Amino acid sequence: MAVQDFEVKTIFFYYLFPVIALLLLLRVLKYLKPRLLACGCNAIGKRIHAKCATEKEQLFRHLDRDLPHHKLQILEIGAGSGLNFKFYPEGSEITSLDPNQHHKKYIETNRDKLNPKVHLKQFVCGFAEDMSCFDNESFDVVVETFVLCSVRNTEKVLQEVKRVLKPGGKFFFMDHVAAEHSSSLRWFQNRLNPLWKAAADDCHINREIASTINKIGFSSVEVNQFNLNTFIVLIKPSIYGTSVK
Numbered sequence: 001m002a003v004q005d006f007e008v009k010t011i012f013f014y015y016l017f018p019v020i021a022l023l024l025l026l027r028v029l030k031y032l033k034p035r036l037l038a039c040g041c042n043a044i045g046k047r048i049h050a051k052c053a054t055e056k057e058q059l060f061r062h063l064d065r066d067l068p069h070h071k072l073q074i075l076e077i078g079a080g081s082g083l084n085f086k087f088y089p090e091g092s093e094i095t096s097l098d099p100n101q102h103h104k105k106y107i108e109t110n111r112d113k114l115n116p117k118v119h120l121k122q123f124v125c126g127f128a129e130d131m132s133c134f135d136n137e138s139f140d141v142v143v144e145t146f147v148l149c150s151v152r153n154t155e156k157v158l159q160e161v162k163r164v165l166k167p168g169g170k171f172f173f174m175d176h177v178a179a180e181h182s183s184s185l186r187w188f189q190n191r192l193n194p195l196w197k198a199a200a201d202d203c204h205i206n207r208e209i210a211s212t213i214n215k216i217g218f219s220s221v222e223v224n225q226f227n228l229n230t231f232i233v234l235i236k237p238s239i240y241g242t243s244v245k
């Protein structure tokens, strides 16, 4: 009997308990990860936002130029914590798309704080590669800032952006991108990309985003280059611009 007891205890402590503890830990991590990422995205987003504040002002300065002035339909993909709300014209109706549902409460808070005069029409939890939830030609404006570095398929996302834009509608973008081909920075970006990707939630540091945007078939594309004001040299080379459907 005593021997059997001992064996049961041994099995429990050395085999079952660690397995149960590990499973519990995985459950907790699975629960926490999107919440922590949403919180981190809000904090990091604010810092990145501050590092390109001037360029964002320039990008969004004429947001409603050539577009209807009443109830501008804006879709923001990878809306994060909604920091771009600040730039949207009064009365515009915003649809926020993000794969992390926990961003919703940050988006609502930032809307209230930054620009209560815009209307948050809907928050949709989803990926921009497949926006079948939106009909063709439903938006005047599509916006993304620092999202194309992390999407699974840049080309697919851009095709979807073009599809959901109304004819004459505008796509506003801002991203950190690959450095010039033969530069030493590019060499480092290529070597460090796998490591960076693993550490930074699938963010790529060597994507040639401007050339992909040019390939999609917009009627016009305007790209401006700038350096992100950060000490992290790997993500310095950046672009912002607009393209018209």
Ligand SMILES: *[C@@H]1O[C@H](CO)[C@@H](O)[C@H](O)[C@H]1NC(C)=O
Binding pocket: 136, 163
């Ligand atoms: C929507 O746009 C896509 C791509 O431009 C096209 O293939 C499809 O037929 C369109 N769908 C409708 C319902 O018009």
